[in-house]
Amino acid sequence: MSSVEKTAPSSPPAAARPRPRPGRSRLQRSNQRWGLLFCSPAILGILLLTVYPVARSFQQSLTTSTMMTDGRFVGLQNYRDLLTDGAFWQALGNTVFILGWSLPLSIAFALVLALLLNMRVRGRSVYRVLFFLPSIVPLVASAVVWSYVFNPQHGVLNSLLGTVGITGPSWLSDPDWAKPALVVVAVWGVGSLMVILLAGVQDVPAQLYEQARIDGADAFSRFRNVTLPFMSPHLLFALVTGVIAGFQYFTEVFVLTDGTGGPAGSTMVAGLYLYQNIFYFFKTGYASAMAWVLFLVAAAVALVLFRTVGRRVYYGGS
């Protein structure tokens, strides 16, 4: 109230003032001020933490700048260098490998868990907690624990494999098994996706199941023709956000490999290679170009998924 009364009398007559639109009332003008005031933190945040950084990042990607110097303008040279940088392509390949295995496995696993928990079972909420728990474990703690689980001599995994007569690999120190080990760690955190899908399963109209049952549909065809269509928006959501998150994969691999991406570069993912280029090699111009290429690749993959998988999504539900 105070600001309205203070400004209104002192402002010049309405006719002399430029007005954004004729007929804007006093209330509307007051609302405009209050709205901007309430939203000012976000406006400042967007300018400072997104708009400027995005512009600056693109500008830097066209220069030879390092952490210490601004460098000179070289056009698209950094992008051309990326095309022939074998380490970058290997990092991209590793990222896609881990994403390509862990995302479908996670989604399938989360869906199975959600369907199981949606059935009438005693102790449903206890199971839900148990499956959810790993996904809230802090990433660094989880990586440290997994490094112990995967330890070839003293770890629980190879000890378990030993009891059934399998000699386990040395996991994180074996170039062939390090990536599968990371996939296991990723799938372990499936709990939050399970919760999202469980909410989706519970939104499927019950009478449709009844109808299907009366029509003689068996469990599989009820899943195929009732559950799956109603779940498809949730599954597409999981797929797209999963792809975007997969290209940002960093913390687990950093902690598990002490920032090296080893052994023999087998776990060097794009996020880590980019981090190294900035904070180890100080090649900030090059790293900026890399960030844009990564962003474009991630966006392209998400777009392709929308165009292909998204076309089959059923929006009649929610």
Next chain:
Amino acid sequence: MAGTETALAGATVEPPRDERTLATDPPASVRRPRPWTWLLTALAKHAVLIGLSVVFLIPLAWMVTGAFKTAADLNATPTVWWPDQITFDNFTQAAQLFPLARYFLNTAVICLLSVVGAVASSAMVGYGLARIEWRGRTVLFVIILATTMIPFYVTMLPVFEIYRTLGLTNTWVPLVLPQFLGVPIYIFLLRQFLMSLPKELSESARIDGANEWQIFVRVILPLVKPALVAVGLFQFLASWNDFLGPLIYLSDSRLYTISLGLNFFKGEYSSEFGPLMAVSTLTVVPVVVLFFFAQRTFIEGITLTGVKG
């Protein structure tokens, strides 16, 4: 990005409900299978669920038991599952090897400041978007959502440069300040809540002579307390778990958070499994305790925003 709208359509946009009913279960009278089939399916369900949950919990059990095992048990060649003798040596050893208490205190302070910032700023912005009619609010809302589509690796370096220019690297400011500038997912969450409140609440307060700020603080905020608690909880977790921020900004080891400290601890003493598991356990405990106290808030919040906890 094209993702925004559909992604939001996927995450159910509605105020939280009370414990959901089992929509897919028909009433008991409709389906009356023979007792033995019922028993068999129930057994099969539980067998699968118990089997899977045991697999899921092995790493955590391994962590907790490891924290209390003696050095001899930890290094025994046929793996010792359950320690004969419980010891607290790993905790004392960890406290000697690195400043555990300081790291926990640092993390707690960062978490507290971040929670205050995130709740206050996101509530303000959410209110401005949901309950004040001004030109540009829809555009701003779309822009806020669009910023969530930009990956951290694009903005990470320029933001780092801003703080470096201001001389704020190696302080906690870069870890806390962004939360005071409105966090998009929380703004989204609170906006949904605020829009669901009837307009008449504000109207009657306005007739009584209250201005927007007074309506916000006295009338509306008390009504959305559960949502504010949810936001606080999520921010606490996010700050407690944050690794990249401290990794980039903190070089003075006295400022380290527990996650950053644990990472360097692992790098230096990678075979000291006892103390490592002790510290990991201590890092996990606050999160698990919080979760048990606020289970419903967690689950509803994740369902609403689709955010990973």
